Amino acid sequence: MPVQMGRLKSLRILTTFNVGKSTGSTIGELRELSHLGGKLSILKLNNVVDGTDALQANLKNKKDLKELELAWGSKDADDSEKVRDVLDKLQPCMNLEKLTVKLYGGTSFPNWLGDSAFNKIKVMCLINCHYCFSLPPLGQLPALKELFIxxxxxxRTLGPELCGQPFQSFQSLEKLEFEEMAEWEEWVSSGSGGPDFPRLQELILEKCPKLRGSLPCDLPCLKKLSVKGCGVLHDQGATATTSTSTSLNYNSLKGLKIEDGCQTGLLSLLETKPLSQLDIRHFNDIQCLPNINRLQSLTLGHCPTLLSFPEDGLPTLLTSLQIYxxxxxxxxxxxxAQLTSLRCLSLENSCDSMRSFPLGIFPKLMSLNIGNCENLESLSLIEEGVDENLSHLNRLTISGCPNLVYFPQGGLPxxxxxxxxxxxxxxxxSLPECIHTLTALQYLIIKNLPNLESIAEDGGLPPNLQHFSIENCERLRASSSSVGDYCNWGLQALVSLKYLNIGGRGSDEILETLLKQQLLPTTLRILWIKELSTLKSLDGKGLAHLTVLRSLYIYSCKSLEFLPGEALQHLTSLQELYIYDCPSLQFLPEEGLPPSLSYLSIYKCSGLEKRYQNKKDHWxxxxxxxCIEINDEVILRE
Known part of the structure; x- marks a missing residue:
């Protein structure tokens, strides 16, 4: 919160200080404080009269200050010299570890900003310093590990002035990020003969549309390179001979991310460096990937013209493949089929020509996600080795496939x-046949399946299920022929089930039947009841035996009018009750709520709000x- 100084003399922790008429505070008032704590933000420095006033803040002698955000207002500065003088006089103590400068309006930075005497600064952020034509010699800060510009x-040009003295620049820098540098055109080496960034591990360039030419060619420790929105940038290999390309000292590079209109010349790094991670997004002019050698993780996104994988195929070492x-x-x-090491595969909004997906083609696959593949019609099992090949799969997610009708016959091995x-x-x-044989299954979530007719016809649900969620599956409604199906689900026997979520279209009758016939397992700890359109009351018989239930959520049940008070009294472990968007519910049970309850939340329930907000009627x-929360008001018991 912003602090007004007034007569404060011994404040030990000050987070934000606003300078200006609205707070009645002047920058000079900071001189009165001998202890500021570890972090200080000074905002609206455009209201400081001059450097003399800033000098009175005496930041230089506040030895306990570790972090100094200095921010001007959003308006452009009208006096560059005055602004520079203010920043000069706000020089902090030498113990500073992190510095952020925002909306600075000077055309140059004061000398102290790159002074090697600041030998403890680890993080530097320069944000919206629009009018500066050059950067200070930040390479002289010996402990600097992260730099954000x-x-x-x-x-327009980034040159030797950033590095400072030759052979001594950025000795500790590990992460360097440039973002939204609209006019930056050229990155010039210091010419020292050695690497300008000897320990840099991560380089991020984002939205630098005019930056052309080459990246620094000598980055011996670089592990991750990310380039986005730099449409004219290319690496050395894009304009030089192959031998020059291979002379790039990026031998530690493991991860490359290129995105949003970048030149494909950067892709030559794929053929010359042993990358392990590649992320390509928002490319509009690539049809085929170049050959990739030792890649382990590949992400392809928003590449509308991409037609094929490399001619030599993908590397057999690939363990993760994400395509959207x-x-x-x-x-x-x-x-x-050669991806014998693949463990994670995700396909979303991709591969429109795919009609069938062959389960079991990847022998070590552990996670499979198929989403929004509109033309997918079936999941098929290959004949040879299918059981062995599917033996590692532990996560399967299928979503947004409107033409998928069945899982493979015989179930999933x-x-x-x-x-x-x-x-x-x-x-x-239907869900996979013989689903009860999936004895390792713990999470079963089914949602928005309007034509689903059965989920466990032959043996019930998996015996070790812990989390079961079913929403908007209207064809599963209770009827004379399907009431028995709920018994066949075997919910009562699921001694490991802790979480149950039932809601949406068609779920009113499902819940009513499960409660009436007491089919819910006694092990439930969390119960969600949501978006039921016709349910007026919860059957108390089915609730009363849930003696270990800890959390009950009743969400957007528009027609709900009554809660079973006697049944709720039996919930001796209930700690949390959430009632959200139930406008027809006028009162809570006269019998009261369980004494174990520690938290009650009521939100968007007009009837309950009128009854309990005044803390009189039925309180x-x-x-x-x-703890009781009614809309945004929290009421704590005295």
Missing amino acids: YKMKFL RCRRLQFLPQTL TPKLTSLQVYRCDKLR ANISHIP
Whole structure:
């Protein structure tokens, strides 16, 4: 919170100090404080009259200050010399470890900003310093590990002045980031003969549209390079001979991310350096990937013209492959079958030509996500070695595949599957057969499956299920023929089930049947009831035996009018009760709520708000609860 100084003399922790008429504070008042704590933000420095006033703050002698954000206002500075003088006089103590300068309006920085005497500064951020034509010699800060330069719109050339003395620059710098440098055109080496950034591990360039030429060619410790929105930038190899390209000292480079209109010349690094991670996004002019040697992780996103993988295929060492919004890309099983090390595969909004996905093609696959593949019709099992190849799969997620009708006949030979999630598959009629044989399954989430007719016809749900969620599956409604199906689910026998979520279209009758026939397992600890349109009351019989239930969420049940008071009294472990968007619910049970309850939340329930917000009518029924929240008001028991 902003602090008004007034007569404060011994404040030990000051986080934010606003200078200006609105606070009645002047920068000079900081001189009165001998202890500021570790962090200080001074805002609206444009209201400082001159450097003399700033000098009175006496930041130079506040030895305990570790972090000094200095920020001017959003308006452009009208006096560059005055602004520079103010910043000069705000020189902090030598113990400073992090410095942020925002909206500085000077055309140059004061000398102290790159002084090697600041030998403890580890992080430096220069943000929106629009009018500076050059940077201070930050390379002289011996402990600097992270440097962030954002939105310096008048800087055109970055040269030797940044590094300072030759052979001594950026001895500790590990991360360097430039972002939104609208006019930056050239990055010139210091010419010292050695690396300008000898320990740099991560370089990020984002939205530098005019930066052309080359990156620094000698980055011996660089591990991660990320380039986004630098449309004319290319690496050395794009304009030089192959021998020059291979002479780039990027031998430690493991990860490359290029995004949003960058030149494909950067891709030559793929053929010359042993990368392990590659992330390519928002490329509009690439049809085929270049050959990749030792890659382990590949992400392809928003590449509308990409048609194929490299001619020599993907490397067999690949363990992670993520593809999204690459609709023209051909998913060729015979090409991908060589990925014998693949563990994680995600396909989203991609591979429009794919009609069937061959489960079991990847022998070590552990996680499979298929999303928004609109033309996918089936999941198929290859004949030879399918059981062995699916033995490692533990996560399977299928979503947004409107033409998918069935899982493979006979069920899934996935003994280690722990999570199965199926969303938004309009034509899907059933879950995998023999689902009860998936003894490792712990999480089963099904949502927005309007044509799903059955989930466990032959043996019930998996016996070790812990988390079960079912929403908007209207064809599963209770009827004379399907009431028995709920018994066949075997919910009562699921002694490990802790979390149950039931809601959405068609779920009113499901919940009513489960409660009436007492089919819920006694082990439940968290119960979500949400978006039921016709339910007027919860059947107390089915709730009363949930004696270890800790949290009950009732969410957006518009027609709910009553809660079973006697049944709730039996919930002796209930600690949290959430009632959200239930406008028809007028009162809580007269019998009161369980004495174990420690938190009650009521939100967007007009009837309950009128009854309990004045803390008079019926308040005695809930006054024993330590914490009550009604809309945005929190009431703590005295």
